[in-house]
Amino acid sequence: MTEVNHVGVTVSDIDAAVEWYKKVFGLELMAGPMDCSRHTIGAERRRDVFGEQWGAMKLAHLMTSNGAGIELFQFLEPPVESLDDNFTYWRVGPHHVGLTVDDFDGTLRLLLEEGGLQRTEVFDVYGGALIAYCSDPWGNTLEIVSKSYRDLSDATTQS
Numbered sequence: 001m002t003e004v005n006h007v008g009v010t011v012s013d014i015d016a017a018v019e020w021y022k023k024v025f026g027l028e029l030m031a032g033p034m035d036c037s038r039h040t041i042g043a044e045r046r047r048d049v050f051g052e053q054w055g056a057m058k059l060a061h062l063m064t065s066n067g068a069g070i071e072l073f074q075f076l077e078p079p080v081e082s083l084d085d086n087f088t089y090w091r092v093g094p095h096h097v098g099l100t101v102d103d104f105d106g107t108l109r110l111l112l113e114e115g116g117l118q119r120t121e122v123f124d125v126y127g128g129a130l131i132a133y134c135s136d137p138w139g140n141t142l143e144i145v146s147k148s149y150r151d152l153s154d155a156t157t158q159s
Helices: 014-025 043-050 104-113 149-158
Strands: 006-010 028-037 056-063 069-077 097-100 130-135 141-145
Touching: 014 028, 014 056, 014 069, 014 104, 028 043, 028 069, 104 130, 104 141
Parallel strands: 006 069, 097 141
Antiparallel strands: 028 056, 056 069, 130 141
């Protein structure tokens, strides 16, 4: 069996993003934010991953209650480029991160109070499986979900 280990998310202010994800979703900070550059341990690996243009970044590791990681990146060299709309679902690759939350209404309210954006209305997919697409303050698309992925998947086949 394969498990999701972590998802990498780029932000333009890692310190604020760490606090935001901890406050809104209750994530645990495992390490960081730490400075990584061509002169720190792991530089060769990072240049292999990100390419020759990579020079420096800040990195933080957060964890959800079920052990999946959210790895936050703030690239410094080259610097982060923010897009007007980061929800490019028609392009190949990931286009959102889905997070199961215990208190759907409370999480949505806190997300909005803390500078997030609600992209869609709240949908009851089927039988109380609630979803809403949102964005963090850095434009990354998040889907908040009231049920486990298995329950959500079962619900989508019913609607």
